Amino acid sequence: xxxxxxxxxxxxxxxxxxxxxxxxxxxxxxxxxxxxxxxxxxxxxxxxxxxxxxxxxxxxxxxxxxxxxxxxxxxxxxxxxxxxxxxxxxxxxxxxxxxxxxxxxxxxxxxxxxxxxxxxxxxxxxxxxxxxxxxxxxxxxxxxxxxxxxxxxxxxxxxxxxxxxxxxxxxxxxxxxxxxxxxxxxxxxxxxxxxxxxxxxxxxxxxxxxxxxxxxxxxxxxxxxxxxxxxxxxxxxxxxxxxxxxxxxxxxxxxxxxxxxxxxxxxxxxxxxxxxxxxxxxxxxxxxxxxxxxxxxxxxxxxxxxxxxxxxxxxxxxxxxxxxxxxxxxxxxxxxxxxxxxxxxxxxxxxxxxxxxxxxxxxxxxxxxxxxxxxxxxxxxxxxxxxxxxxxxxxxxxxxxx
Amino acid sequence: xxxxxxxxxxxxxxxxxxxxxxxxxxxxxxxxxxxxxxxxxxxxxxxxxxxxxxxxxxxxxxxxxxxxxxxxxxxxxxxxxxxxxxxxxxxxxxxxxxxxxxxxxxxxxxxxxxxxxxxxxxxxxxxxxxxxxxxxxxxxxxxxxxxxxxxxxxxxxxxxxxxxxxxxxxxxxxxxxxxxxxxxxxxxxxxxxxxxxxxxxxxxxxxxxxxxxxxxxxxxxxxxxxxxxxxxxxxxxxxxxxxxxxxxxxxxxxxxxxxxxxxxxxxxxxxxxxxxxxxxxxxxxxxxxxxxxxxxxxxxxxxxxxxxxxxxxxxxxxxxxxxxxxxxxxxxxxxxxxxxxxxxxxxxxxxxxx
Amino acid sequence: xxxxxxxxxxxxxxxxxxxxxxxxxxxxxxxxxxxxxxxxxxxxxxxxxxxxxxxxxxxxxxxxxxxxxxxxxxxxxxxxxxxxx
Numbered sequence: 151x152x153x154x155x156x157x158x159x160x161x162x163x164x165x166x167x168x169x170x171x172x173x174x175x176x177x178x179x180x181x182x183x184x185x186x187x188x189x190x191x192x193x194x195x196x197x198x199x200x201x202x203x204x205x206x207x208x209x210x211x212x213x214x215x216x217x218x219x220x221x222x223x224x225x226x227x228x229x230x231x232x233x234x235x236x237x238x239x240x241x242x243x244x245x246x247x248x249x250x251x252x253x254x255x256x257x258x259x260x261x262x263x264x265x266x267x268x269x270x271x272x273x274x275x276x277x278x279x280x281x282x283x284x285x286x287x288x289x290x291x292x293x294x295x296x297x298x299x300x301x302x303x304x305x306x307x308x309x310x311x312x313x314x315x316x317x318x319x320x321x322x323x324x325x326x327x328x329x330x331x332x333x334x335x336x337x338x339x340x341x342x343x344x345x346x347x348x349x350x351x352x353x354x355x356x357x358x359x360x361x362x363x364x365x366x367x368x369x370x371x372x373x374x375x376x377x378x379x380x381x382x383x384x385x386x387x388x389x390x391x392x393x394x395x396x397x398x399x400x401x402x403x404x405x406x407x408x409x410x411x412x413x414x415x416x417x418x419x420x421x422x423x424x425x426x427x428x429x430x431x432x433x434x435x436x437x438x439x440x441x442x443x444x445x446x447x448x449x450x451x452x453x454x455x456x457x458x459x460x461x462x463x464x465x466x467x468x469x470x471x472x473x474x475x476x477x478x479x480x481x482x483x484x485x486x487x488x489x490x491x492x493x494x495x496x497x498x499x500x501x502x503x504x505x506x507x508x509x510x511x512x513x514x515x516x517x518x519x520x521x522x523x524x525x526x527x528x529x530x531x532x533x534x535x536x537x538x539x540x541x542x543x544x545x546x547x548x549x550x551x552x
Numbered sequence: 553x554x555x556x557x558x559x560x561x562x563x564x565x566x567x568x569x570x571x572x573x574x575x576x577x578x579x580x581x582x583x584x585x586x587x588x589x590x591x592x593x594x595x596x597x598x599x600x601x602x603x604x605x606x607x608x609x610x611x612x613x614x615x616x617x618x619x620x621x622x623x624x625x626x627x628x629x630x631x632x633x634x635x636x637x638x639x640x641x642x643x644x645x646x647x648x649x650x651x652x653x654x655x656x657x658x659x660x661x662x663x664x665x666x667x668x669x670x671x672x673x674x675x676x677x678x679x680x681x682x683x684x685x686x687x688x689x690x691x692x693x694x695x696x697x698x699x700x701x702x703x704x705x706x707x708x709x710x711x712x713x714x715x716x717x718x719x720x721x722x723x724x725x726x727x728x729x730x731x732x733x734x735x736x737x738x739x740x741x742x743x744x745x746x747x748x749x750x751x752x753x754x755x756x757x758x759x760x761x762x763x764x765x766x767x768x769x770x771x772x773x774x775x776x777x778x779x780x781x782x783x784x785x786x787x788x789x790x791x792x793x794x795x796x797x798x799x800x801x802x803x804x805x806x807x808x809x810x811x812x813x814x815x816x817x818x819x820x821x822x823x824x825x826x827x828x829x830x831x832x833x834x835x836x837x838x839x840x841x842x843x844x845x846x847x848x849x850x851x852x853x854x855x856x857x858x859x860x861x862x863x864x865x866x867x868x869x870x871x872x873x874x875x876x877x878x879x880x881x882x883x884x885x886x887x888x889x890x891x892x893x894x895x896x897x898x899x900x901x902x903x904x905x906x
Numbered sequence: 907x908x909x910x911x912x913x914x915x916x917x918x919x920x921x922x923x924x925x926x927x928x929x930x931x932x933x934x935x936x937x938x939x940x941x942x943x944x945x946x947x948x949x950x951x952x953x954x955x956x957x958x959x960x961x962x963x964x965x966x967x968x969x970x971x972x973x974x975x976x977x978x979x980x981x982x983x984x985x986x987x988x989x990x991x
Contacts (some may be wrong), residue, residue: 152678177683257667259689261647266648271729280733288637288851289668290691294784294896303784307697308690310668311637318686329553329704349650350663355951357970407631407676407685413664414947424682540664541673543685600944603923650978659955660948 156389156552159240159382161232161338162492164479165201165375168213169235170538174496177504179525182478186360190347198357200479201375202360203228204345207222210468214299221282223260224342224376225419226292232378232488233296240382240550241394244301250306251332253323254380255315257484260286260492262344274484292340305332310484313446313541314405315339317547324384326336333388338488347483348374356411356450359547362481364474364518365448365454367471367511372448375480379488381495386552401430401532401550402433408542419460422446426464426534429546440470440548442503442528444490444535445520447474448481457536458518466542471528473521477481479508487537487545494533494549503528518521553703553780556773556906557862558713559623561615561766563588564847564856565743567755569618570820574863575871578846580744581656583726584736586757586848601678605663606641608721611760612671613678616717623764630684631672631710632701632782633719634694636790636851637667640721649866671719684711686903694718696782699901703780706767711767711887719760720846735849735894737819744873746819746845754818757848761855763862769906775887777858779902785895789829792898796830796890797902807834811881812870814857816891818844822894830890831877840876854891854899861887861903872890910982918978921956922949928982935981939972957981961989 162169165183166176174185187195187340189202203210210227211219212236233252242248264271265279285291293308305326309315316339323335339349351357351374362373381397389396406428408421415422430437446457460470475493482489496501505538506520531551538544564567565586566579588611588822593602594616597719605613611634613861620626646662664670669687676685684705688697695718705711727736737753746755765777776838800806813835815827830842847856864870865887870880889901915929922945936942939950950971957963963985966972974984 251852256689264649265647269651271732272725272726273732282713284729285733288691289689290636290693293690297784304782305782306690307688309686310689311685311687312667312669322686325704325708329707332699344663345650345655346663349655349658350646350660350666351664353658353951353955355954405684405686407682408672409676409680411684412670412673412675413660419680442947522684539669540667541667541669541685542676545671599925604927604948657955657959658950662946 153328153385155327156386156392157381157382157397157400157495158384158389159236160397160492160495161216161234161236161239161380162489163203163231164377164482165490166205166478177478180505180507182507183359184480190343192348193391194348198348198359199361199373200343201373202351203376213390216354219302223283223286225256225258225262225265225340226286226295228376228378229254229292229340230294230299232340233300233380236380236382237300237336238513241508242382246498248334249304249332250302251326251335252293252302252355253307253319253335253337254296255309255319255484256289256292256316256341257310257312257315258341258347259289260291261346262342265345278490281418296379297541300336302336307451312541313538314539314543314545315484315487317537317545318405319488320381320400320491320547321405321545323402324364324403327383327385333384335383335384336380336419338378339485340378341376341484342484342525343374344375345468358449360385361508362449362476363508364449364476364506365518366509367513369454371450373480373484377479377482377485379485379492381491394537398498398549399552400547402429402548403543404428404432409543410542413514415445415538417456417459421542422457422460422536422538423463424546425546438468439532440534441530442497443470443472444494444533445472445474446536446538447475449475453538455515456511458513458516462516469518471503471521473504473506475504489537494535496550497530498549500514501528501530502526554776554778555765556769557705557763557769557812558625558640558782558860559775559776560771560774561618562759562761562859563591563611563615564759565589571622574867574869575873578723578873580742583741583828584740585753585800586743586755587722588758591594598873606639606665606702608639608641608719609665609671609674612717612719615760616762618707619762619764620774625713627679627712627713628682630705630714631676631681632686632698632714633672633717634688634698634852635668636689636694636717637720638689639666640723642666642723645724651822660718669877671717673711674714689826691851693782694898695855696780696899699780702765707742708767712766714765715762716765717762718852720758720850720852722756730810743845745819752823754820754844754849757850757853759847759850759856761859773906776904776906777901778904781900783898784887786898789826792826793830793833796823796834796879796900803902805886809837810838810888812837812839812841812864812887813842814843814861814887814889816844817842818849835862839878839880841870841874842876843874845895846853854889857889857891858901861889865903865905907982907986910977912986917956918959921952923925925948935977937977938975961985963989973985
């Protein structure tokens, strides 16, 4: 159980790029992926900005290398693209005999296709090509398509704990390796944008009509995004012996529950404080070892206040450099923890800290000011990444230079 | 990895929420769409909470409460659930309102409760349980991963009592939609004659089952959960057979040590063959049991099988209604559960006397 | 005003699915949130939609809801002052 876990592969597709290189370039150039709605059919077009992956479903099919569309949803395609990049990047080969797990996370699953054809689905008189999407509604569909695409059979599962989902995927992955159940895990998450999600968050009145402004006094809500982020996890020891490229170590993780409200975090951030504390304890690091916090930072009134309070309680008056990258990618829900795990690994690997876009004024409630410009040679050895979801689900991950 | 089952709560299409009734009487349905028998929810949930809750939330939260009471444990160290489809009624409600009202004048309640982890979150809020909380959503592996996670947590030594749940909800729209894929029988049957139809398709069902798992021995424990394994898209029946042998071997057992095989026969002639293959090759001398004629088929139906097996071990009885083939041995020491969802997600569980 | 109050009570009971509550149980001056009827922030969002749907009134900032939704009477007054009921 004392085994250490390495990250040996990264894969991502988001509003700021189709792969790791493009994402890194956009992060460095302070290039946001948020814009007016282009690909999604909704009445909110022209009113609510979102962070879309800049491709139609047909283009995504091509990028994913699918010849015949037997019912691939946007969610499945985004996941297949990012997971494949991570898998290849780690040097893994299909059928190389290493016991491998695929753990994917998603909140909407195939809803993007369901909402297009649902009225036809439930009308037995209707028939047509839409029938091929019926079996892709549930969350497990994308995980199984990703696994099949990579030839992974040994262990497959999906997680949905709302917006902390894919951080939990990494956590489960590390534990599977430590328990000797598998030797390699492709873990992350994916969510395609849907009308269902936009309208749902809109009813909660937590969508900003401008680009989201994390940790800003005048923030009025989040900006939704889509995408997928995956990493490959292996035993650090085995990866070092095999001379593999190692981005960083997944040194700590913890999941706790705020147990306060279905959608709102507690103002004092109890669950967030507990998840950060437990993750740090597992990593064996000291609190002052944390160099950068990739905050959840959705830019809703409640999240940023609650998370800020939790950080102050946890770090005292020495809150490390922190930023939310949701000004780039939007809030990608089930993909957020995976995408931000890739960003955290890139932060350590390239020794940089990414800026928090759209920040102007700090909150009245505390003195926290995020990093607003790219920092090169930042001396990043340990990164804390937070992901919080509905149901009070709080997950903190700690990445360390191996 | 292992855990004791200390308490259980189950809401299903049978009278399973009453502790003393172990399928003494069973309900047959003349429809291919099974729904749960509702307890009086007001006895379990306060009205202010109840007013917002959809059917699956009521079922899940109530099953969890029954389980907590049954176990005598007030506060678990983790809440972990598995569900294939999540909260169908809330999802459909919001989706239909959105489509029918052209994305206007929508209200938040159904949306915020449509996420798959609503029940694990609600149970945690109800108990003020700030510990580990997770929800798995991978078809016929949903409950299995939740169980595996529980076993790992116990093995890690950080949790000693875990509230584990499996739930899925049926709906008319869901049934009609998936009927297009050939999942359900075209002809109407009586659910209790599920295996006699010899046609393709099965009957749809639902259920909410919660278990309290612990690492402590106790006279009140139902059974010991000794092993769990999953298998994804096996090539053929031979691979399933080999997997079963290896699984038993890892637990230092052979087929001869198994006193009862609880299998997921669902009356679909296209996919039931593998169970008969296992019977013929490995368990010709072993008593059998089946359960999907009682609860229908759904992603997390293996939770029903675990409920059945744990009770059979504790009460040392195999109810008449589930028996298949040879009569069970006088003493039930080891029960093997073999289940698969549409020949894709296979799972194996080993339930033993404490 | 009195007719509007009666109508509002029925609409609120229906929208919020207040099982077992009858219009007579709610006095126009009872506080709806917290100690009174026990409604919460999600109910406030539901009430915003109720006003939009039935009275054509749009509340853009959820924070404004606090004052408007204090009691049945305050809602009725808001509708009378701003709406076309």
